[in-house]
Amino acid sequence: MSFVHQDVWHWQIAAYLFLGGLGGAxxxxxxxxxxxxxxxxxxxxxxILSAVGFMGIGTIFLLADMLQPMKAIxxxxxxxxxxxxxxxxxxxxxxxxxxxxxxxxxxxxKLKPIIKKxxxxxxxxxxxxxxxxxxGGATSGFLVAIYTGLLISAAPAISFWNTPALPLLFxxxxxxxxxxxxxxxxxxxxxxxxxxxxSKLEQLDAGLxxxxxxxxxxxxxxxxxxxxxxRESAAILFDTPMxxxxxxxxxxxxxxxxxxxxxxxAKKSHGSAKLLxxxxxxxLTGGFLLRYYVLHAGLYQxxx
Amino acid sequence: MxxxxxVMDMRACVGxxxxxxxxxxxxxxxxxxxxxxxxxxxxxxxxxxxxxxxLLPRLCMHCDNTPCLSACPTGSTxxxxxxxxxxxxxxxxxxxxxxxxxxxxxxxxxxxxxxxTAYNMYGSDNSHDQPHVDKCSFxxxxxxxxxxxxxxxxxxTNARVFGDLDDPNSEVHKLTSRGDARPLRPELGxxxxxxxxPI
Numbered sequence: 001m002s003f004v005h006q007d008v009w010h011w012q013i014a015a016y017l018f019l020g021g022l023g024g025a026x027x028x029x030x031x032x033x034x035x036x037x038x039x040x041x042x043x044x045x046x047x048i049l050s051a052v053g054f055m056g057i058g059t060i061f062l063l064a065d066m067l068q069p070m071k072a073i074x075x076x077x078x079x080x081x082x083x084x085x086x087x088x089x090x091x092x093x094x095x096x097x098x099x100x101x102x103x104x105x106x107x108x109x110k111l112k113p114i115i116k117k118x119x120x121x122x123x124x125x126x127x128x129x130x131x132x133x134x135x136g137g138a139t140s141g142f143l144v145a146i147y148t149g150l151l152i153s154a155a156p157a158i159s160f161w162n163t164p165a166l167p168l169l170f171x172x173x174x175x176x177x178x179x180x181x182x183x184x185x186x187x188x189x190x191x192x193x194x195x196x197x198x199s200k201l202e203q204l205d206a207g208l209x210x211x212x213x214x215x216x217x218x219x220x221x222x223x224x225x226x227x228x229x230x231r232e233s234a235a236i237l238f239d240t241p242m243x244x245x246x247x248x249x250x251x252x253x254x255x256x257x258x259x260x261x262x263x264x265x266a267k268k269s270h271g272s273a274k275l276l277x278x279x280x281x282x283x284l285t286g287g288f289l290l291r292y293y294v295l296h297a298g299l300y301q302x303x304x
Numbered sequence: 305m306x307x308x309x310x311v312m313d314m315r316a317c318v319g320x321x322x323x324x325x326x327x328x329x330x331x332x333x334x335x336x337x338x339x340x341x342x343x344x345x346x347x348x349x350x351x352x353x354x355x356x357x358x359l360l361p362r363l364c365m366h367c368d369n370t371p372c373l374s375a376c377p378t379g380s381t382x383x384x385x386x387x388x389x390x391x392x393x394x395x396x397x398x399x400x401x402x403x404x405x406x407x408x409x410x411x412x413x414x415x416x417x418x419x420x421t422a423y424n425m426y427g428s429d430n431s432h433d434q435p436h437v438d439k440c441s442f443x444x445x446x447x448x449x450x451x452x453x454x455x456x457x458x459x460x461t462n463a464r465v466f467g468d469l470d471d472p473n474s475e476v477h478k479l480t481s482r483g484d485a486r487p488l489r490p491e492l493g494x495x496x497x498x499x500x501x502p503i
Contacts, residue, residue, distance in 0.1 A: 004409070006403075006404060008400040008403045008404065008413070009400060009404065062399075065399075065400075066397050066398045066399050067396070067397065067398020067413060067415060067416070067435035067436060067437070068396065068397045068398050068434070068435055068436070069397070071378070071395070071396075071397045072397055074377075074378035074379070074380070074395050074397055075377040075378055075397060075399070076377075077377060077378050077379040077395075078374075078376055078377050078378065078379045080373075080374045081374060081375050081376055081377035081401060082375075082377075082401075083375075083377035083399060083401055084377045087377070151401070152404070154371075154374070154375055154401075154404075154405055155371075155404045155405055156371050156405065156407050156492045156493075156494070157406070157407030157408075157489075157492070158404070298404075300407070300409065301407075302407075302408070302409055303408075303488040303489045304345040304347055304360045304362065304488075
């Protein structure tokens with residue numbers, strides 16, 4: 001029995017998994033806040049455009065890692081492959097995002113003349129289906145986030161990945177990074193309502209980090225008790241300072257402490273905005289590190 | 305319609321690696337990058353002074369339940385009517401999902417540098433004209449002509465036996481049905497069609 005590092009998916013795929021999850025979750029949380037709470041349309045339009053940008057850059061990373069990216073359309077052939085579903089989710093996401101964001105951009109006076117160039121019937125349809133697009137984009141964003149975990153869990157010989165915990169971990173982590181990104185955006189907003197939204201986001205993110213810690217605990221407990229490559233992978237991760245300090249401590253525990261402090265003790269001020277900014281950046285960095293090191297720790301268990 | 309399989313007699317393998325050379329020549333695999341469709345693993349077993357060496361020839365297991373085929377989004381990986389798992393180079397996008405899914409290290413990227421070297425070496429006879437993920441084909445082109453795969457016909461010690469699992473008179477059928485030859489990691493449920501007679 002030998003354990004061998006997978007050597008085909010590197011940082012580019014980690015970036016794709018991170019940006020796909022971030023883009024999907026940012027859209028989903030942003031659209032939900034819009035539908036249920038109502039919020040600053042300008043900030044929301046920046047959030048949605050950023051989410052689409054993350055997803056776009058992530059997709060570019062995926063394509064750049066392929067041997068034949070120009071043939072990517074063939075990926076819509078085999079429904080038993082997770083990549084097939086990933087392509088569908090990402091395309092639905094982009095279509096829904098365009099329909100959702102264009103009417104939002106009318107809140108920017110400088111962009112209004114450009115948007116008015118879109119024929120009225122099309123713009124009318126976009127406005128009519130705005131809520132449907134918000135729901136469709138949020139659903140496909142969620143599905144993209146969970147797909148990033150399902151994609152790498154479909155590896156029977158990589159026992160650390162081949163577990164139901166991984167898609168859960170990735171989807172919760174994606175939503176945590178999405179909430180952190182929106183929190184980061186809200187710290188730049190000068191509107192009174194942004195404080196209210198920021199406090200909701202920090203509560204959401206703190207809850208998601210706690211959930212992520214619980215899943216991580218269960219995941220590593222499971223990995224350490226299996227006499228397989230999963231135990232080796234878990235041991236590698238615990239021996240990696242950038243995983244333990246960079247992700248676990250700096251990317252989860254410290255932001256959770258900052259957010260807990262902010263929720264219960266801080267007076268809303270310029271100083272607390274800086275703290276939240278720090279927490280958000282740490283969560284985002286941690287989200288990438290998690291995916292990078294989980295990919296790095298993927299060990300095949302070969303029977304020779 | 306056959307169900308082709310291979311039996312490896314680990315008692316007979318001497319680790320000469322002639323199978324690797326034969327396969328590489330037959331299928332133009334990029335040996336210049338250290339990539340082969342078949343390998344011979346050398347394992348040291350036991351603890352001093354009770355030690356021995358085990359030679360384990362390996363290649364694609366042409367699984368009946370095929371994780372690489374399920375993972376391939378493009379349908380580039382397909383199963384022939386004879387149960388051989390093949391790659392259609394024209395459809396492969398090189399996403400590596402199959403490489404990740406394969407439990408037997410049977411696949412590798414035939415990248416653009418390899419294609420260029422292959423073109424320089426083989427000219428118009430080059431059979432790998434574009435980047436793709438590559439793997440063993442059980443030498444289907446030879447099998448369809450009634451010949452054995454290159455590695456089997458080359459093996460000087462007859463450590464490799466090839467045949468139709470569904471043919472009761474075939475050697476592979478006899479060896480596997482008697483239980484002399486067993487697959488690797490059967491617990492994964494892949495139903496591999498390469499079997500091993502242990503030392």
